[in-house]
Amino acid sequence: MGSVEINDYENNDTKKVVISSLFWKLLESLGVQGIQLIIQLVLARLLLPEDFGTIALLTIFINLSNILLQRGFSSALIQNQDVDETDFSTVFFLSLAGSCLLYLLLFFSAPYIAYFYKIRELDLVLRVLAISLPFSAANSVQIAFVSRNMQFKKLFFSSMGAIICSGTVGIVMALGDFGVWALVSQQIAYVILNCFFMAKVVKWRPKMLFSTKKAAGLFSFGWKMLLTSLIDTIYVDIYTIVIGKLFSTQMLGYFNRGKQFPGVIVTSLNGSIQAVMFPAFSRVQDNKLKLKNMMRRSIVTSSFIVFPIMAGLAAAANPMVRLILTDKWLYSVPFLQIYCAYFALYPIHTANLQAISAIGRSDINLKLEILKKSLGIIILVITIPQGIFSIAIGGVVTGLISLVINSYPNIKLLGYPIHEQIVDILPSFLLALAMGVVVYSIMLFELPVGITLILQVLVGAVFYFGAARLLKFECLSYVLKIAGYLPESSKKTEGDMT
Secondary structure (H helix, E strand, C coil): CHHHHHHHHHHHHHHHHHHHHHHHHHHHHHHHHHHHHHHHHHHHHHCCHHHHHHHHHHHHHHHHHHHHHHHHHHHHHHHCCCCCHHHHHHHHHHHHHHHHHHHHHHHHHHHHHHHHHCCCCHHHHHHHHHHHHHHHHHHHHHHHHHHHCCCHHHHHHHHHHHHHHHHHHHHHHHHCCCCHHHHHHHHHHHHHHHHHHHHHHCCCCCCCCCCHHHHHHHHHHHHHHHHHHHHHHHHHHHHHHHHHHHCCHHHHHHHHHHHHHHHHHHHHHHHHHHHHHHHHHHHCCCCHHHHHHHHHHHHHHHHHHHHHHHHHHHHCHHHHHHHHCCHHHHHHHHHHHHHHHHHCCHHHHHHHHHHHHHCCCHHHHHHHHHHHHHHHHHHHHHHHHHCHHHHHHHHHHHHHHHHHHHHCHHHHHCCCCHHHHHHHHHHHHHHHHHHHHHHHHHHHHCCCHHHHHHHHHHHHHHHHHHHHHHCCCHHHHHHHHHHCCCCCCCCCCCCCCC
């Protein structure tokens, strides 16, 4: 009897920490991504699709550099249950040294990259953009400290300050007709300011400590996570390279703009949940039943939220682009709709992979990544001759295949196969699909664009949540309980997140 009381107390304590962390992480992601989206919409009206296509080509190299600097060691700092000050300081100095080496590599490679794309100004833009690398390296250790200790409230304040200030810089430069340099300045300002604000709110400071033994121990886990992320990033960026090389920077601008809308929303919502769940999963990695229940809750809750947003966004894509971005961006509408289907799958992908990583099986993640990306490259090669829209659709097909691949190890590890996961998310999927049809049908009335979009948003929200309430969706009750709209004493369901 006493043992049960202790376990119940630990469960409630963990639940409070997780929900509090989730609240602040969601607030941070939604706030930052929401403001970033507004900034991008303003910049899209001031700048040309070619400007966004140019910056997309160069962001490839910055993203790859940041993965090399951050992903492996930072994940190891969060996942490892026994880290100390020496671990954090060791990773800090390794990351800082690595960032300087990568900057030199990009600096001397810039002319060759510009020659490859046959765009003269790329070399100078890349050399300036890469200045952000040392600040990103320092910031990655700060974020790892915050994530490990679930202090996401501090991350909220630093990120919000950085995005507001950097967005102001970008818009002012765009108004001054600086073109692509407005985007470059906005990105650099965000990284530097975020690092500065994090130093103000986070108590951790690096000490003059370094241990090769500690570095080797962290690397034994982290290198697999690093390689996994590197493969994933290279695969995603291959699309940008192919489109930028075989088509044009203008077409790349349309492609990326269509991808950006669903991408920003899903990475904010689902990314927030997973950023909190990874350390939470890691804390219970030895209790497979509890880990399965937490994973199931993560999938059900995030799918309930993400599915209707993606369905509604796809259905309202045309009037939204016309109203917000103007008609010059209409060519991005089909890409937006295709990528809504792609990003709708993210909650299931990430929950499966996070659970595998949390129990220390980064080797499985690496094998899965190699398999998925090999299949993805084959599909990409097949779709290139059919044109750019076929390339985008091929990405959705790859996502569906990857869904099965990602879930396969959890049959044995957690006893949670793909068919059970599909059963868990099916009600939300079908309801979101029905809502999408209703939202799309509003365009048949041929009303003014603004009125059409407002009606689509209102009708979609009322239809989805009204039907979920009528059909007594358990996940709706859970979301309302977390948000504080239902009392804590309301019915507790089997498989609760914590």
